[in-house]
Amino acid sequence: MIAAWYAIAGFMLVVYVALDGRNFGAGMLHWRVARTPEERRQVIAAIGPLWSWHEVWLVGFGGTVLAVFPKLLASAFAGYYLALFLILWCLILRGISLECGGHINDRMWQGFWDFVFVLANTLLAILFGAAAGNMARGVPLAADGTFSMAFFTDFAPSGYVGLLDWYTVSVALFAAVALAAHGATYLTLKTEGNVHDRSAAYASVLWAAAAALLLIISVESGVVRPDLLGHAMQNPFWWLGLVLVLAAAITLVSGLATRREMRAFIGSNLLIAGLPATGAAAIYPVVLHSTLAPENSLSVYDVAAGPNSLAYAAIWWPIGFALAAAYFVVISRQYAGKVSVKRDNQGFY
């Protein structure tokens, strides 16, 4: 039961990363792929009226973790106090910039909100990337299951670590590049005209860079957590994750090479979701690794709620998920098709 809940919570998180990751990516590239005010509105319309639907996956993930792994949420959120508020403020600014820009048809007004939009999305990609790096590297967890950490200490990934060190910074860099590539792949599918052409060019370059960075952080992970590879190899789901990532990469590359935009985008989604999923399989069952002493580490069994709570949650979660999947079908059909540079052809902005 506990392992199943680890998989479910992990699933919600990777779905969020894939769904909102494309918005982060499109946001980071906003100024590069869209040059005129009309093109900029086109990118915003491509992200469209669904950003809040995407963010619900994050809210659902948070609520689910609170319900099934309350001690994990308590320890991690309190420990990352300031970093989490930075993420929250960026999420607020990102949402506001999307909603406010369209209300006044004025170049300066929209230019300002485009700036906020780019800034918030870039910071979000980097912060979520650093968070992923932290999950792999571990945190200075004390014997009582709590920790608090600085933004950075001596940039070494052992002992009293900070949020940022050379390892988590490289993971953050990888995340930013990979999500930008994901966003470019999405914009290629979703737009036409100049934005489409520029996005397609960016997608190939960024995916190549992301592949190189992935190789680097894989090697780095082996250095930072030498115990992890041997541990992961015993987990069949880790192998499954590797197969998924490989299949996703093949789909993506073939889609990019043959200009099949939907295929590339599907591959891109699977890759962006598959990489953190594989990472989650690798660290299982430890959810918070202690950089101070291995015996302080918290496993998923240490942080789980009582068996009855888990069993009850297993009743309603599938129903909620089935509904969410049904809405997904409806909105995918509703917002299918490309966004043109002509205003309002999706009925948005």
Added chain:
Amino acid sequence: MNSFSDPGFWSRIQFAFTLIYHYLFPQLTMGLVWFLVYWKWCALRTRDEKYNRAARFWAKIFGLNFAVGVVTGIPMEFQFGTNWAGFSKYAGGVIGQTLAMEAMFAFFLESAFIGALIWGEKRLGPRLHFLAALGVALGSWISGYFIIVTNAFMQLPTGYRIEADGSLGIDSLSAYLLNPWGWVQFSHNQMAALVTGSFVVAAAGAFYTLRGLHLEQAKIYLRSGTVMGLISSMLVAFPTGDQQAKMVGNHQPVTLAAMEGRFVGGPMAGVAMIGQPNVAAGRLDNPIEIPGALSFLAYGHFGSYVLGLEDFPQEAWPDNIELLYYSFHLMITLGTIFIILMAYAAMQYLRGRLESSRGLLWVLMLAFPFPYIANTLGWMTAELGRQPWLVYGLYRTSEGYSKVVSVGDMVFTLIGFVGLYFVLGLLFLVLIGREISHGPADVLPAELEREASA
């Protein structure tokens, strides 16, 4: 307690501030959304374009409120972990269930159809557009229910069990979800949200009528707002408010005593119309009371014995009796004024004089902030009254905050929120002001387009 160096105090202030600010927006959307559903339904039935125009105008106001509600709502959930780690660890297995269910059953529904409601009219056609409005309405009320059940558990814990490690887990999901406190509080709260929605709609109608603009639209707003305002204002007081007070009297008698500033217990307990609690002296200063009213309202007989604060040990008292007392009494006063105002407006409507009573229109226009104040006071009564408990009778607020976070960090993030929300509030007012000054379209957008292209 409550000193500058107490992290529990700062976590409470931060949660209270972000929550009160956040709830300014959902209370309007939860009330307003039924007006949208109603007008879309009228448009569907009568084929009269004026109802679509009304829905289109208010959908823009709704959209702005919805967006600010979304972005200010996300920090609420995260603060359970960041600021209330002790509480999350203790009760997460219970309260996390409803917070997750809110996302799964309410937010997915709401956010999937909000775009369709605000921008999808042309593509969806009248029937589907009505359904989109209904979907958003249901989603927002379901979301309210899950939040209120979560709060009801903190007020009156039901359906829980104590696990081996001392934390709480679910014992019976139905007992947790069907908490009697939850149903009463939900009805009371949703009626109060309808009051806010009605007053805002009526205020816009009054404004346009006084200016002599968009008169056909203004009439719809004034009339819908007045009728719904009268119904919901009465329902807030009776039966929902009355039931809520009985709930408090039965399950939190010390809270009831504090709400009424009642230090000494006894039969024939009165309701204070005027009076100031003097906690140090243990009495209500300059009271003017209706004798027996509290006994009757809380327990059904004028002679019923109502406990006073002195019947309880001082560590069981809510920790801010004055604020609790003022919040409760001001809420009741405002609620009474709402009924009187809306009853008068409804009478003028029946006499056909609603649009011509300039004095009344001025009052209706200026009255819209007060339901926001009353809603806020109601939540302050609920939350201050629950003190000193985080989960009533089980877990104290002083145990719940995050021990690893320093006071400085908390003050820093609080100031961050104050600054960010100030800017957000200005932005919101500017954009709402623009929408109000543009007003509802008097002609169809399609007609405008045709004119523009001609």
